[in-house]
Amino acid sequence: MQAISVGLLGLGTVGSGVVRIIENHQDKLMHQVGCPIKVKKILVQDVEKERSVKVDPSLLTVNPADIMEDPEIEVVIEVMGGIEDTREHLIQALRSKKNIVTANKDLMAVHGSELLTVANENGCDLFFEASVAGGIPILRSLVDGLASDRITKMMGIVNGTTNYILTKMSQEGLAYDSVLKEAQQLGYAEANPASDVEGLDAARKMAIMASLGFSMKIDLDDVKFKGITTVTEEDLQYGKQLGYTMKLLGIAVLDGDKVEVCVEPALLPSTHPLASVNNEYNAVYVYGEAVGETMFYGPGAGSLPTATAVVSDLVGVVKNMRLGVNGSSFVTPQYEKQLKDDGEVNSKHFLRLHVHDEVGVFSKITSLFASHNVSFEKILQMPLKEKELAEIVVVTHQASLKDYQDILMELRDLKFVKDVKSSYRVEGSVGA
Ligand SMILES: NC(=O)C1=CN([C@@H]2O[C@H](COP(=O)(O)OP(=O)(O)OC[C@H]3O[C@@H](n4cnc5c(N)ncnc54)[C@H](OP(=O)(O)O)[C@@H]3O)[C@@H](O)[C@H]2O)C=CC1
Numbered sequence: 255m256q257a258i259s260v261g262l263l264g265l266g267t268v269g270s271g272v273v274r275i276i277e278n279h280q281d282k283l284m285h286q287v288g289c290p291i292k293v294k295k296i297l298v299q300d301v302e303k304e305r306s307v308k309v310d311p312s313l314l315t316v317n318p319a320d321i322m323e324d325p326e327i328e329v330v331i332e333v334m335g336g337i338e339d340t341r342e343h344l345i346q347a348l349r350s351k352k353n354i355v356t357a358n359k360d361l362m363a364v365h366g367s368e369l370l371t372v373a374n375e376n377g378c379d380l381f382f383e384a385s386v387a388g389g390i391p392i393l394r395s396l397v398d399g400l401a402s403d404r405i406t407k408m409m410g411i412v413n414g415t416t417n418y419i420l421t422k423m424s425q426e427g428l429a430y431d432s433v434l435k436e437a438q439q440l441g442y443a444e445a446n447p448a449s450d451v452e453g454l455d456a457a458r459k460m461a462i463m464a465s466l467g468f469s470m471k472i473d474l475d476d477v478k479f480k481g482i483t484t485v486t487e488e489d490l491q492y493g494k495q496l497g498y499t500m501k502l503l504g505i506a507v508l509d510g511d512k513v514e515v516c517v518e519p520a521l522l523p524s525t526h527p528l529a530s531v532n533n534e535y536n537a538v539y540v541y542g543e544a545v546g547e548t549m550f551y552g553p554g555a556g557s558l559p560t561a562t563a564v565v566s567d568l569v570g571v572v573k574n575m576r577l578g579v580n581g582s583s584f585v586t587p588q589y590e591k592q593l594k595d596d597g598e599v600n601s602k603h604f605l606r607l608h609v610h611d612e613v614g615v616f617s618k619i620t621s622l623f624a625s626h627n628v629s630f631e632k633i634l635q636m637p638l639k640e641k642e643l644a645e646i647v648v649v650t651h652q653a654s655l656k657d658y659q660d661i662l663m664e665l666r667d668l669k670f671v672k673d674v675k676s677s678y679r680v681e682g683s684v685g686a
């Protein structure tokens with residue numbers, strides 16, 4: 255029985271997990287696809303580098319052509335990262351009729367639609383389950399498992415690094431910088447961790463997930479994103495005091511035919527299932543009109559969890575090769591997207607202010623909010639150590655983003671407002 259030959263681009267955190275799973279689960283894989291799977295060549299930057307997994311040194315190459323131009327290699331697994339050069343490699347591979355499995359959300363969020371078209375034109379598969387939420391099979395669940403439903407909301411923790419940082423800061427009082435270093439050592443963070451902590455990695459994943467979930471072409475530019483770099487210990491503690499837990503949330507909502515996709519640090523009621531998703535774990539809440547609320551939970555980063563998704567995609571590709579089909583369920587978008595404007599985006603808001611502690615200040619603030627028809631659900635007010643200053647923390651009832659932004663602008667102009675310390679979206683239910 256002839257083995258399926260695979261070319262592997264990258265032998266880092268995920269690539270070494272892929273090699274391990276292909277070796278250690280060979281029997282199971284053979285049972286699934288009916289033939290052995292072997293890694294024939296591995297592209298790296300440095301063939302001399304010490305590896306966390308043992309591989310025959312003759313498999314390593316720094317020349318992409320050793321994979322792209324080898325007619326025996328039928329599947330290319332891309333786990334090296336990068337965007338433009340990687341796109342070139344994958345287009346070349348697809349034009350040479352090689353199927354692709356990738357974990358690269360940076361690439362898929364920007365060039366996914368083009369690559370899927372090229373794959374389709376060349377009768378090839380292009381699978382990318384590992385690009386969103388690591389080891390959780392969320393993309394297949396959206397596209398296959400929930401194929402019959404109309405998905406209207408997805409809300410998730412889709413970045414392991416930031417969830418690890420927020421968990422350690424909030425539960426163990428550890429400092430941001432030291433926890434980020436730990437997340438890097440554990441292999442959760444991207445080569446440039448700025449994309450994790452600034453929300454870009456999660457935004458890329460939300461663009462991919464929203465495109466598949468809503469069957470629309472959601473571009474990265476459509477996703478408004480903000481990271482966790484300005485979240486303070488005080489924000490986490492005041493949030494806790496009011497019964498909330500801070501998470502970097504990806505939110506995608508479909509209202510009628512209008513859509514909103516964003517990523518931002520947000521407060522969730524501490525009783526909400528997503529609030530207890532800790533460390534590098536990810537979870538995605540999906541609301542479908544027929545199914546109601548579902549939640550997918552698992553490790554969102556790391557070597558073996560991510561490699562599981564990659565190798566499962568490989569199994570899918572090989573099964574399709576055997577059947578002589580391709581493309582499976584990653585269908586082309588069905589609907590035109592229409593993005594919501596700020597007046598159509600509604601949520602509760604958490605706001606922390608430092609004000610001069612004068613008589614009547616709080617009622618002036620309440621009146622300002624009321625003039626925009628926004629009222630408070632929760633309030634904390636206390637004097638600060640600094641003379642004549644007070645801390646005011648409020649959580650509003652539902653308000654449109656437009657009204658809320660107008661309020662913030664007006665607040666900043668008030669003489670008695672010393673500082674708007676922080677402001678976060680507050681999320682709650684999934685379906686509503
Ligand atoms: N780490 C994780 O938990 C997850 C990662 N991903 C995605 O998977 C991909 C890989 O991530 P990860 O394994 O963490 O990355 P690493 O940095 O650990 O590994 C990258 C690998 O690719 C090789 N490589 C990088 N650039 C080139 C190049 N230009 N030419 C040849 N080889 C190259 C490196 O070679 P060398 O070793 O010689 O330097 C290395 O082996 C990324 O797209 C990432 O976003 C997705 C989900 C989770």
Ligand SMILES: N[C@@H](CC=O)C(=O)O
Nearest residue numbers: 413414415442444555
């Ligand atoms: N850096 C990413 C890795 C997986 O996608 C994360 O932290 O989630």
